[in-house]
Amino acid sequence: MTNAIEAEGLRKSYKGHEALSGVSLTVPEGTVLGLLGPNGAGKTTTVRILATLLQPEEGRAMVAGFDALKQPKEVRRRIGLTGQYAALDERLTGRENLRLIGTLLHLGKGPSRRRADELLERFELSEAADRVVRTYSGGMRRRLDLAASLMVDPPVLFLDEPTTGLDPSSRLVLWGMIREQVAKGVTVLLTTQYLEEADQLADRIVVIDTGKVIAEGTADQLKQKVGTERLEVAALAAEDTSRVVAAIGARLATTPSVSEDGRTVSVPLPDGMGGVAAAAAAVEELGIEIAEFAVRRPSLDDVFMTLTGQTAREKDSA
Amino acid sequence: MTETLSDVRALVGRHFRHIYRIPEQLISVTIMPIAFVLIFGMLFGSAMKVEGGSYQEYIMAGIFIQVMMANISQTALGVVGDLSNGLVDRFRSLPISRSAVLIGRTTADMALAAWSCVLMAGVGYLIGWRIHNGLPKALAAFGLLLLLGFAMSWLGALLGLALRSTESVNALAFMAMMPLVFLSNAFVPPDGLPTWLRVVAEWNPVSMVVTACRQLFGNPTVGLGTGLPAEHPVLMSLLLIGGILAVVVPMSGRAYSTATAR
Ligand SMILES: Nc1ncnc2c1ncn2[C@@H]1O[C@H](COP(=O)(O)OP(=O)(O)O)[C@@H](O)[C@H]1O
Numbered sequence: 001m002t003n004a005i006e007a008e009g010l011r012k013s014y015k016g017h018e019a020l021s022g023v024s025l026t027v028p029e030g031t032v033l034g035l036l037g038p039n040g041a042g043k044t045t046t047v048r049i050l051a052t053l054l055q056p057e058e059g060r061a062m063v064a065g066f067d068a069l070k071q072p073k074e075v076r077r078r079i080g081l082t083g084q085y086a087a088l089d090e091r092l093t094g095r096e097n098l099r100l101i102g103t104l105l106h107l108g109k110g111p112s113r114r115r116a117d118e119l120l121e122r123f124e125l126s127e128a129a130d131r132v133v134r135t136y137s138g139g140m141r142r143r144l145d146l147a148a149s150l151m152v153d154p155p156v157l158f159l160d161e162p163t164t165g166l167d168p169s170s171r172l173v174l175w176g177m178i179r180e181q182v183a184k185g186v187t188v189l190l191t192t193q194y195l196e197e198a199d200q201l202a203d204r205i206v207v208i209d210t211g212k213v214i215a216e217g218t219a220d221q222l223k224q225k226v227g228t229e230r231l232e233v234a235a236l237a238a239e240d241t242s243r244v245v246a247a248i249g250a251r252l253a254t255t256p257s258v259s260e261d262g263r264t265v266s267v268p269l270p271d272g273m274g275g276v277a278a279a280a281a282a283v284e285e286l287g288i289e290i291a292e293f294a295v296r297r298p299s300l301d302d303v304f305m306t307l308t309g310q311t312a313r314e315k316d317s318a
Numbered sequence: 319m320t321e322t323l324s325d326v327r328a329l330v331g332r333h334f335r336h337i338y339r340i341p342e343q344l345i346s347v348t349i350m351p352i353a354f355v356l357i358f359g360m361l362f363g364s365a366m367k368v369e370g371g372s373y374q375e376y377i378m379a380g381i382f383i384q385v386m387m388a389n390i391s392q393t394a395l396g397v398v399g400d401l402s403n404g405l406v407d408r409f410r411s412l413p414i415s416r417s418a419v420l421i422g423r424t425t426a427d428m429a430l431a432a433w434s435c436v437l438m439a440g441v442g443y444l445i446g447w448r449i450h451n452g453l454p455k456a457l458a459a460f461g462l463l464l465l466l467g468f469a470m471s472w473l474g475a476l477l478g479l480a481l482r483s484t485e486s487v488n489a490l491a492f493m494a495m496m497p498l499v500f501l502s503n504a505f506v507p508p509d510g511l512p513t514w515l516r517v518v519a520e521w522n523p524v525s526m527v528v529t530a531c532r533q534l535f536g537n538p539t540v541g542l543g544t545g546l547p548a549e550h551p552v553l554m555s556l557l558l559i560g561g562i563l564a565v566v567v568p569m570s571g572r573a574y575s576t577a578t579a580r
């Protein structure tokens with residue numbers, strides 16, 4: 001499999017402050033990379049370099065088979081960019097915005113109009129198409145912005161925090177549109193502060209913080225990196241909790257912890273499924289009714305917490 | 319080349335749509351110039367006298383110039399707007415020539431300036447301004463004015479790209495424009511000034527274009543002074559505007575291709 005995006009050792013400083021200190025990443029063709037990081041991590045800077053908007057001081061970047069630093073025009077023909085903030089002409093209508101992009105891409109009048117209408121339809125903007133963008137809601141702008149970056153059917157798509165600031169339902173709509181692109185074989189680099197978003201959309205995740213890659217892998221690999229799975233058991237009757245603690249503790253030779261409400265008993269599972277079977281047998285022997293018996297894997301939130309020492313932004317705060 | 323032309327045409331079209339959508343902008347290029355002519359021409363025209371003709375005739379070139387100079391902030395504010403709503407990023411991520419976006423904007427702003435000129439000439443005629451050297455020379459004067467307006471638009475583009483905020487543009491454009499317009503012969507003959515200020519006023523590009531226009535229109539040119547700018551105003555204006563464009567256009571192009579919104 002060839003890589004649609006390859007960045008190596010990207011360095012960029014702003015007035016002495018190093019925004020990127022040697023970021024490397026690769027995105028195989030047709031896959032989605034989630035670039036995950038807190039505010040100020042360097043996500044936008046990375047995207048801007050790959051989308052030919054910014055020159056790094058050091059490093060190499062290949063996008064869609066061309067050098068982003070030396071052949072920017074070739075790269076621009078093959079990418080779609082949806083920036084962190086909607087890049088639209090507020091004083092034009094939605095349709096005019098798309099047609100303008102089509103003209104600037106030299107699609108020709110007919111094809112440009114057809115493509116604009118098609119995208120407006122698909123993105124559920126047909127009704128609002130002839131209103132000026134100034135009157136659009138945040139979700140509508142985001143959709144139109146994504147549509148604008150799809151005017152040429154680019155093989156590589158950059159999405160910089162595409163759902164930041166959107167309400168949950170608009171977010172789901174946008175996710176659906178991104179998945180449609182992925183299904184068509186488009187390579188996507190998506191930045192996000194939302195762990196859930198990376199987990200949902202990305203095949204692989206690169207975590208960056210203060211301009212450095214601090215972890216990468218699939219969501220599962222990252223979760224494993226952080227810690228082992230835990231077994232959580234809750235008895236139906238609260239007074240049985242201590243018996244559960246004793247039974248599981250004896251069988252697995254550890255000291256289980258109990259949740260604050262005194263109901264859920266939890267133990268680490270260093271050797272995976274073997275431990276689950278042993279614990280199940282121990283609980284079975286007690287002959288009590290069990291409300292919950294589950295293996296909980298660390299969430300990306302835990303991953304993030306461990307890696308950056310910061311809580312990731314709350315999923316619903318925006 | 320033809321691609322660049324079609325890009326520019328599309329972008330000029332975009333700016334014309336803006337005007338159609340935001341009537342306030344039309345007011346600033348329509349009412350303001352008319353108000354200038356009426357206020358300066360009628361109010362001051364009745365109170366002030368110049369040798370060799372009426373003050374209305376003297377002042378028209380100055381009013382035209384002032385509107386051309388306003389292109390600095392007109393274009394700068396437009397560029398700042400495009401930067402702050404991310405459009406510059408979008409345009410820069412498209413495979414279009416880096417000059418197309420700026421040429422589109424400066425051309426559209428020049429077209430607006432031309433519209434203002436037509437209106438001002440009309441109202442000027444009503445209050446007694448006349449051209450005395452025939453239409454071709456008058457058209458040459460308007461060409462020179464618009465060329466200056468075009469150069470000021472490019473200067474504004476550079477200013478907008480460098481300052482990136484509406485407040486700074488408003489402050490700086492005003493500070494740049496005031497001395498240029500008022501330390502010139504646009505509204506009053508500079509012969510009353512102390513010698514060093516008079517020299518500054520004579521070599522001010524605004525004065526050169528004003529003098530050139532007065533000569534081409536056949537309007538009074540009092541207190542001209544001596545030296546190159548007074549003797550060859552048209553040539554000197556062309557050289558100076560050409561010089562400004564030669565410096566500012568490539569600088570704006572470079573500023574645009576590395577522009578960031580912050
Ligand atoms: N144009 C700029 N001028 C100065 N500093 C900048 C600029 N752009 C980004 N930075 C700084 O670089 C760092 C990375 O920023 P950015 O790439 O925007 O992060 P993210 O997109 O992950 O929030 C931050 O510390 C930010 O303040």
Ligand SMILES: [Mg+2]
Nearest residue numbers: 043044045084
């Ligand atoms: Mg960002």
